Amino acid sequence: LKIDKDGAEFLPADEWTGKGLHEVFPLLFNKFGENVGISAIGVAGERLMSSAGICFNDIDNRPSRYAGRGGLGAVLGSKGLKFIVVDDKGAKGVEIVDKDAFKKGTKKLTEALTTHDITKPGGSLNTYGTAVLVNIMNEAGGYPTRNFSEGRFEGAAATSGEAIHDICNERGGAGKTGHPCHPGCIIQCSNVYPRPDGTEHVSCIEYESDWAFGANCGIDDLDAIADLIWLSNDYGLDTIEAGGTIAVAMEAQLAEFGDGPKAIELMKEIGEGTPLGHVLGSGAATTGKVFGVVRVPGVKGQNMPAYEPRAVKGIGMVYATSTMGADHTAGYTIAPEILGVGGEADPLDADKAALARGFQEATAFIDSTGYCLFIAFAVLDIPEGLEGTVESCNGVLGTDWTTDDIARIGREVLDKELEFNKAAGFTKAHDRLPEFMKYEKLPPHNTVFDVPDEELDKVHRG
Ligand code: SF4
Structure with missing residues (x-):
């Protein structure tokens, strides 16, 4: 599908199917111009695998940024839609109703971002990337290791x-x-x-991808992790689900934990579309069922990301109650529970329905603005930054929202999503963590997930 100022046009995509995205993206940019934006699916989406994401080009036109979770790539694949090219040349762009308000708002937001320790130039995210969290989560004993069987990884520093x-x-x-x-x-x-010779290996090693193929598979070799991320990007896979699946496959003894070369072989099964590859490409829950694995750390069929709910209870409540299955970006309670951002909360405290609700509402609002969610680190701590976020939206839309409207708008979004889920057959019985987390104690804290079901039911229903 090509979209430009003159409209939308469907084009045949046969010549680009069945190939890796690292091969396809340069061909697409060659054909449509270097300045277009591309979203695409890889072979995983073409084969309707539920681990398939939608891949976007980054600033250098690499196939590397993802709407990774939820199997969206399979949705595009089911429609026969291989890629969407957006060419904004000559288009009028976004109309800004009140330019002054927009400028003032973005100025306040920029000031917050450039002064907060996590988001400022030379700050932790800018210097070390999102993987700055590896040592922090490991120290907190909440870094899921070897398919969620431990909370600390001896290879954390190396990765x-x-x-x-x-x-x-x-x-x-x-x-x-x-x-x-x-x-x-x-x-x-x-x-x-x-790579060791200085040539490019992969972009980007994010915290989640690093963990998914690293600690969660017991692999402490960044070069092997980079290979696995590169393959994920090539096939159009969600790295969290792909890493979670390899970990479940390791639990099923298809490979030893820590065996990077074997993990790469398993990933290649997905790319080649072998029968085993189809099972693995269908995600951790399916792989667990096929191989009879009990320890499958998912909710609503989606594997958990890189925070252990038995060591950080609030994020477990978000995993359980998020409308899209286990997902940290739905409500990043790690901020107050571990990072001391936006307040402080004891990670082991189980009384967090209000926290899990508040973070999901605020996140639904920020996601709706189109800002990168990482602005939250600064705006949760700096009130002017949050005001600036809302004011910049007012500038674009001509609304007169204040920060008091954030929870209301977020709630409206979540209620619509809950309505959708209800119509799709989800009930509160699906808002639960897997059984093993209730009886298997997680070292080093030796805690289980002990949040009562009634507390989980209070998250969305007050
Ligand atoms: S802060 Fe957000 S937009 Fe910027 S590089 Fe990181 S993920 Fe991308």
Whole structure:
């Protein structure tokens, strides 16, 4: 599908199907021009695998940024839609109703982003990327290791954001931290990870992808992790689900935990579309069923990301009650529970229905604005930044919202999503974490997920 100022046009995509996205993206840019935006599916989406995401080009036109979760790539695949090219040349752009209000709002937001320790230039995200969280979560005992069987990984330091930063500096060449994934980003938390000879290996090693193929599979080798991320990007897969699936496959003894080369072989089964590859490409829940694995850490069929709910209870409540299955970005309670951002909350405290609700509402609002969710680190701590976020929206839309409207708008979004889920057959019985987390104690805290069901039911229903 090609969209430009003159309208939309469907084009045959046969010549681009069945190929890796690293091969296809340069061909598409060659055909449609270097300045278009592309979203596409890879072979995983073409084969309707439920781990398939939708891939977007980054600032350098790599196939590397993802609407990863929820199997959206399979949805596009089911419609026979291989890619969408957007060419804005000559288009009039977004109309801004009140330019002054927009400018004032973005100025306040920019000030917050450039002064907060996490988001400022030279701050933690800019210097070490999102993988700065590896050591932090590991220290907190909430870093899921070897398919959620432990909360600390002995290979954390070797796979941390600090290690990525050092390798980029030592190897030089294409290696880079502080990379923006798209134009205009102030935080610039992305990276380009180099091979030993300095040539580009992959962009980007994010915290979640690093963990999914690293600690969760017991792999402490960043080069092997980079290979696995590259393959995910090539096939059009969600790295969280793909890593979670390999970990479940390891639990099923298809490979030893920590065996990077074997993990790469398993990933290639997905790319080649073998019978085993189809099982693995269908995600951790399906793989667990096929191989009889009990420890499958998912909710609503979606594997958990890189925060252990038995060690950080609020995020577990978000996993359980998020409308899209286990997902940290639906309500990042890690901010107060671990990082001391937006207040402080004891991670092991189970009385957090209001926190899980508030974060999901605020996140639904921020997601609706189109801002990168990482602005939240700054605006949760700096009130003027939050005001600026809302005021910039007012400038674009001509509305007169205040920060008091955030929860209301977020609630409206969530209620619509809940309505959709209800019509699709979901009930509160689906708002639960897997059984094993209620009886299997997680070291080092030796805690279980002990949030009562009634507390989970209060998250959305007050
Ligand atoms: S802060 Fe957001 S927009 Fe900027 S590089 Fe990171 S993920 Fe991309």
